[in-house]
Amino acid sequence: MIKKQIKRELESLGERVGDRLGQTLSKDADKKGAQVGKKVGVALGKQVERLHDAISEETVTKEEQIGIGGKIGTGVGIIGKRLVEKRHGLLGKLMGSGDLVSEGRTLGAKAEKIVKRGVKAGINRISGAKPGSKGDAEKGG
Numbered sequence: 270m271i272k273k274q275i276k277r278e279l280e281s282l283g284e285r286v287g288d289r290l291g292q293t294l295s296k297d298a299d300k301k302g303a304q305v306g307k308k309v310g311v312a313l314g315k316q317v318e319r320l321h322d323a324i325s326e327e328t329v330t331k332e333e334q335i336g337i338g339g340k341i342g343t344g345v346g347i348i349g350k351r352l353v354e355k356r357h358g359l360l361g362k363l364m365g366s367g368d369l370v371s372e373g374r375t376l377g378a379k380a381e382k383i384v385k386r387g388v389k390a391g392i393n394r395i396s397g398a399k400p401g402s403k404g405d406a407e408k409g410g
Contacts, residue, residue, distance in 0.1 A: 275314065275317055276311075276314030276315075276317070276318060277314075279310040279311075279313050279314040279317065280307055280310035280311050280314055281310065282306075282310055283306040283307050283308070283309045283310025283311070283313065284303045284304075284306045284307040284310060285303075285306065286306045287302035287303045287304065287305045287306020287307065287309070288300075288302055288303040288306065289302075290302045290306070291303060323383065324376065324379050324380070324383070327379040327382060327383060328379075329375060329378040329379050329382060333378045333381075333382060334374050334375060334377075334378040336378060336381060337381065338377040338378045338379075338380055338381025338382070338384075339374045339375075339377050339378040339381070340374075340377070341377045341381075342373040342374045342375065342376045342377015342378060342380070343370055343373050343374045343377065344373070345373045345376070345377065346369040346370040346371070346372060346373020346374060346376075347369070347370055347373070349369045349373060350369040350370060353369065
């Protein structure tokens with residue numbers, strides 16, 4: 270639902286930007302620019318979809334929401350609330366319309382958890398730690 274809407278808007282935005290850039294470069298380049306812009310929009314839409322899926326699969330506790338990620342997310346939620354109030358197009362749609370401050374705190378905590386897990390996995394890979402050893406990144410802690 271919202272993912273499809275955002276993907277369509279990114280695709281359309283890319284197409285319009287490509288068309289405008291093509292018009293400035295050459296009279297005949299607008300169609301080619303629109304095609305390139307549409308491809309960029311599609312690629313960006315896929316990345317947004319992957320990010321949305323990764324975040325929606327993550328779970329966090331109330332204690333994890335109190336951390337630095339939760340605090341940063343609360344700030345993002347406050348900014349998002351202002352964007353929605355002023356109806357800033359795509360950014361407003363990305364933020365949604367629920368309790369943005371609470372959702373921001375949860376989103377920040379989820380992002381923090383994902384980043385921590387990624388950093389642990391990277392450190393383990395660099396240091397040569399064996400998978401399944403104590404403190405493994407797959408345990409999510």
